[in-house]
Amino acid sequence: MSDEGEYPELTPILRRIPEQWGRSIGVGPGWFPLLVDLDAALAAIDPDYVVHQVKEEAGELDVRFDTIHTERYQQMHALVRAAEQRASHLCEECGKTGVLHTSRDGGVRRLCASCAAAVQQGYEAVFDDLVTRAALYRVAQQATALHRTLSSLPPDASRRITGGDLDAVSQLASRALWRSTADLHERGEHEYARQVVERTRAAMADGVTEMRLVTNSLAISERFWRAIYPASVVARDGDTLQITPPVGPALRFEEAVAAHLITTVDTAAVVDAGAAERLRAAGFEVADDGRFAVDVNATDATIRLEVQP
Ligand SMILES: [Zn+2]
Numbered sequence: 001m002s003d004e005g006e007y008p009e010l011t012p013i014l015r016r017i018p019e020q021w022g023r024s025i026g027v028g029p030g031w032f033p034l035l036v037d038l039d040a041a042l043a044a045i046d047p048d049y050v051v052h053q054v055k056e057e058a059g060e061l062d063v064r065f066d067t068i069h070t071e072r073y074q075q076m077h078a079l080v081r082a083a084e085q086r087a088s089h090l091c092e093e094c095g096k097t098g099v100l101h102t103s104r105d106g107g108v109r110r111l112c113a114s115c116a117a118a119v120q121q122g123y124e125a126v127f128d129d130l131v132t133r134a135a136l137y138r139v140a141q142q143a144t145a146l147h148r149t150l151s152s153l154p155p156d157a158s159r160r161i162t163g164g165d166l167d168a169v170s171q172l173a174s175r176a177l178w179r180s181t182a183d184l185h186e187r188g189e190h191e192y193a194r195q196v197v198e199r200t201r202a203a204m205a206d207g208v209t210e211m212r213l214v215t216n217s218l219a220i221s222e223r224f225w226r227a228i229y230p231a232s233v234v235a236r237d238g239d240t241l242q243i244t245p246p247v248g249p250a251l252r253f254e255e256a257v258a259a260h261l262i263t264t265v266d267t268a269a270v271v272d273a274g275a276a277e278r279l280r281a282a283g284f285e286v287a288d289d290g291r292f293a294v295d296v297n298a299t300d301a302t303i304r305l306e307v308q309p
Contacts, residue, residue: 085179085183210250224295276293290305
C-alpha cells in the first residue's frame with residue numbers, strides 16, 4: 001500500500017485516481033517500477049487517462065483505468081495486460097524473480113524466497129518458477145500446434161471454426177510463450193530461458209512416447225530414419241525395428257509383405273539443417289524446398305521436416 005508522499009515516483013499515478021475514491025496503490029514496492037513505466041506509456045497515448053484501481057489479487061497485478069478516447073482503449077488495454085504479465089513473475093516486495101507463495105493463514109502472494117522468509121508469516125512456494133514456466137512453455141507449444149492445425153483445415157471443416165476461435169488460440173499461445181520465456185529474454189536472462197525449454201522437453205515425455213508403424217521393408221525404413229536422425233539408437237529384434245531419435249517419440253516398425261497393410265501416416269519431425277540432403281543422398285524423395293520427405297517403398301509416410309538450428 002502506498003499513499004501520496006511515501007513514494008514520490010508514484011505521485012503521477014496517484015493523482016490520476018479520482019480523489020473521492022481514496023488515492024492509494026494496493027501493491028508492494030517490487031512492482032512500482034513497472035507501474036511508473038506503464039503510466040508513462042499510457043500517458044503518451046492519453047495524457048488525461050484516469051486510474052480507477054491498482055491492486056494485487058491472488059498474487060497478480062490488477063490495474064483498472066479509463067479513457068474518454070474509446071478508440072484508444074484497446075491499445076492502452078494491451079499495455080496494461082503486458083505490465084500485468086510482467087508482474088506475474090516478479091516479487092511484489094523487491095522486484096526480483098518471484099513465484100506464488102501461500103502463508104500459514106491462506107494468504108497468497110508473489111514473492112522471492114528471501115522476501116517470503118523476511119515477512120515471517122510462514123510463506124511457502126506453491127511451485128518453483130522453473131516448473132511454472134516450463135508448464136506455460138508447454139501450453140505455448142501445444143497451442144501453436146493447434147493453431148497450425150486449425151489454419152490448415154480443409155475448407156469444409158474450417159467453415160465450422162470461427163476466426164474468433166483461431167484468434168483465441170493464437171492469443172493463448174503468445175500469452176503462454178510470453179509468460180514462459182519471452183520476459184526472460186527481454187531481461188537478458190537467456191540462460192534461464194534455455195533451462196525452461198530444457199525442462200519442458202523433459203516434461204513432454206508423458207506425451208506420445210512411441211509410434212508403431214508397419215513397413216514393407218525394415219531395411220528401407222531404417223535407412224530413411226537413420227538419414228533423418230544419424231544419432232538415433234537403432235535396435236533390431238527379429239521382425240521388429242526400434243528407432244529412438246534424440247528428440248520425439250521412438251518409432252517401432254514391423255514388416256508386412258502385403259502392401260495394403262503398410263502404414264500411411266503424415267507426421268512431422270524436428271530435424272537439423274542437413275537432414276534433407278542426407279535423405280536425398282540415401283535415395284529418398286525430398287521436396288525441392290526440403291520441407292517434405294517420403295519413406296518410399298517402406299511405409300507410405302510423408303514426413304514434414306521442421307528444421308531447427
Ligand atoms: Zn523479493
